[in-house]
Amino acid sequence: MLPFGLYENRGKMNVAEVAARAYTLGKSRACIVHEMKGNPVSLVFMTAGDSWQWLSPELYISKIKIAKESPAHPCESISIEGKMKREMENLVLPKSREIEDEEAEVKLQADEEMISFTIDGKEILSMNVRYHERRAVEDES
Secondary structure, X not given: OOOOOOOOXXXXXXXXXXXXXXXXXXXXXXXXXXXXXXXXXXXXXXEOOOOOEEXXXXXXXXXXXXXXXXXXXXXXXXXXXXXXXXXXXXXXXXXXXXXXXOOOOEEEEEOOXXXXXXXXXXXXXXXXXXXXXXXXXXXXX
């Protein structure tokens, strides 16, 4: 759902291997979805590269709603709005990119207790979230 995003199963890769794999694929960020009993419970983001760093905040998910139909193609643009805009930009956008695109394919609404993704006016995903500040720790495989 994120522009140029790619999903891969982590398998047995440790965190450093996830960051290196993302970097190999040309990504500057990676996101790990923690789950419990098959349901996502948190999202943690990191920089990708030979060395890596956790990004803050971590997102704890309490409720998630996913549309039955979502686009199969990768999106190329995003617009981020809401009270938590800066926090979400830090997590999902490379430092070199600031996107203010009114015609963006994906609209991400980031509020204090909810995040939602809309494509072509249709809500594709919404999550009740809590933001948790992480302390920066590198190479904590």
